[in-house]
Amino acid sequence: MxxxxxxxxxxxxxxxxxxxxxxxxxxxxxxxxxxxxxxxxxxxxxxxxxxxxxxxxxxxxxxxxxxxxxxxxxxxxxxxxxxxxxxxxxxxxxxxxxxxxxxxxxxxxxxxxxxxxxxxxxxxxxxxxxxxxxxxxxxxxxxxxxxxxxxxxxxxxxxxxxxxxxxxxxxxxxxxxxxxxxxxxxxxxxxxxxxxxxxxxxxxxxxxxxxxxxATMAASAPAILQRVLAVDPGRRTELLRHLLQQEHWQRVLVFVATRHAADHVARKLYDRGIFAAPLHGDLGQSLRAERLEQFRTGGFDVLVTTDLAARGLDVAGLDVVVNYDLPRSPTDYVHRIGRTGRAGAAGLAVSFVDAATEAHLRLIEKRQHLQLPREQVAGFEPTEAAAPPRPTDGTGGIKGRRPSKKDKLRAAAAAAAAVKSPAASS
Known part of the structure; x- marks a missing residue:
């Protein structure tokens, strides 16, 4: 039928x-x-x-x-x-x-x-x-x-x-x-x-x-292969360049945490002969639209972007998504990797992780019901040890390197309550 x-x-x-x-x-x-x-x-x-x-x-x-x-x-x-x-x-x-x-x-x-x-x-x-x-x-x-x-x-x-x-x-x-x-x-x-x-x-x-x-992402997009590569933070750009050259990726979307990082990583790649360009909120709308169109039509191979492109970006034939920086929100991980493997096509999502971000990756895995093996690339084995765990405020989650706005409000409320308490005034 x-x-x-x-x-x-x-x-x-x-x-x-x-x-x-x-x-x-x-x-x-x-x-x-x-x-x-x-x-x-x-x-x-x-x-x-x-x-x-x-x-x-x-x-x-x-x-x-x-x-x-x-x-x-x-x-x-x-x-x-x-x-x-x-x-x-x-x-x-x-x-x-x-x-x-x-x-x-x-x-x-x-x-x-x-x-x-x-x-x-x-x-x-x-x-x-x-x-x-x-x-x-x-x-x-x-x-x-x-x-x-x-x-x-x-x-x-x-x-x-x-x-x-x-x-x-x-x-x-x-x-x-x-x-x-x-x-x-x-x-x-x-x-x-x-x-x-x-x-x-x-x-x-x-x-x-x-x-x-x-259907959920996992059920509806089994063609997205998800990989996690362990690498020291200072060698991520070098590893990215190595993968682009060795794996012959043709069209790659790279997610970073900040606008400055988008400019920096794109420039480093471009200086080494890889056609890369940044995309972020500091660019004018006409330039953002132009960059997206050039990426869609093959004008350059790598688009280095903030979460500006995590939603609303549909590029046919997008081979790979790279989480150069892990997303702050576990939900944004789903949106990021969903840029590839669209309409039933095969896709690849690669995330870089280091000792300092391992705990956050585990949180993403927990929230998204994932269990991804950690891999190492020969010549890029990580050498940095994990930092000792920091004290928490009891809110029960590691959301990223910086406290969220909600975390700050909770901390301020706790501090104000401590000042008003009898123990604090004695």
Missing amino acids: SAPGFASLGLSSALARACTAAGYAAPSPIQLEAIPALLRGRDLLGLAPTGSGKTAAFVLPLLQRLDGDQRRPGPRHVRVLVLVPTRELAAQVGDVFRRLGATTAQRARIAVLHGGVSVNPQMMGLRGGADIVVATPGRLLDLLDRNALHLDAVQALVLDEADRLLDHGFAAERERVLAALPAKRQNLLFSATFPPEVQALADGLLRDALRVEA
């Missing part, structure tokens, strides 16, 4: 052809469940790891909904709003809407709104209204304050990467956006992780929602 095609899910022949042209061989598990429900107007909670096909799972039914409606948006009005946490993800989702919607009878008007670029062209583009707006919260609110668009006619809201939209910096912005929307609308919430905060958001936002849970 053959696998179901996109037309069998209720999509129009034009959208089914667009899927074939985009290289989608067959619907992914989340698309099989989500698309028919969304075509019926259901609210949806999608728990989907990176690379599961969740973007097309909401893009396709929303495009069909708009294509079947002859009405056009009024001036400065919006029919579908997709809220995302990063500029790169906004650009990528906008591209998927444009690519899959190119063959529909009613060509949807799509606006992608994010910071880092001039606001004036975005304001001009919204004068006639937009069928679809894909936006980061900050720029969307900026345009709302300028009266450049109105959200009172939104028919469908998508919160993509909802776990990121719950971060402290987005909370107030998200609530302001929700307050500007009409009460009656279709709501779609997608998240790669499902902490209690996401459940609380879903409970307050969704009505009679279908819950679709794609």
Whole structure:
């Protein structure tokens, strides 16, 4: 029995052809469940790891909904709003809407709104209204304050990467956006992780929602081979260069902890004849977009980046992800390695670990239910011993080399309590 095609899910022949042209061989598990429900107007909670096909799972039914409606948006009005946490993800989702919607009878008007670029062209583009707006919260609110668009006619809201939209910096912005929307609308919430905060958001936002849970990363992407290489910190760049040359990796994404490290490692590689470039938040948006496009098209072999690229980056044929620095959050480990092995292709994820970061790697393994053997590369065997364990404040976790904001708040509260206690005043 053959696998179901996109037309069998209720999509129009034009959208089914667009899927074939985009290289989608067959619907992914989340698309099989989500698309028919969304075509019926259901609210949806999608728990989907990176690379599961969740973007097309909401893009396709929303495009069909708009294509079947002859009405056009009024001036400065919006029919579908997709809220995302990063500029790169906004650009990528906008591209998927444009690519899959190119063959529909009613060509949807799509606006992608994010910071880092001039606001004036975005304001001009919204004068006639937009069928679809894909936006980061900050720029969307900026345009709302300028009266450049109105959200009172939104028919469908998508919160993509909802776990990121719950971060402290987005909370107030998200609530302001929700307050500007009409009460009656279709709501779609997608998240790669499902902490209690996401459940609380879903409970307050969704009505009679279908819950679709794609397979976990380990189950859905067995083609990602994960390796851990033990190496002293001072020899990581040398080992990276050795692997690039000996393993003949063609397209590699290297994650580092800081913007300075991205510049430094990329420069060291480039000076030794490896076509590498940095990507981080200090670069202007046009340069960031240019670097990503050059990387996608093979303009250079290695992109050295911060967690800016951990989400919202889809590069076909990405051979290897290297964790030069381990991610601070165990969840970000999943997002990082998910940049490779996409759409069923094979991928490789390599993490460097040293004596000082071994405990943090064990935490990542525990949280992600992994058990990865430690390897050594001949000539790069580590020589540094582990530092003695530091005292903890009882919060029960090693999250990285520096205390988190929550850790600092806990420490300050404990110090304040100690000062007020009778023992402290005697």
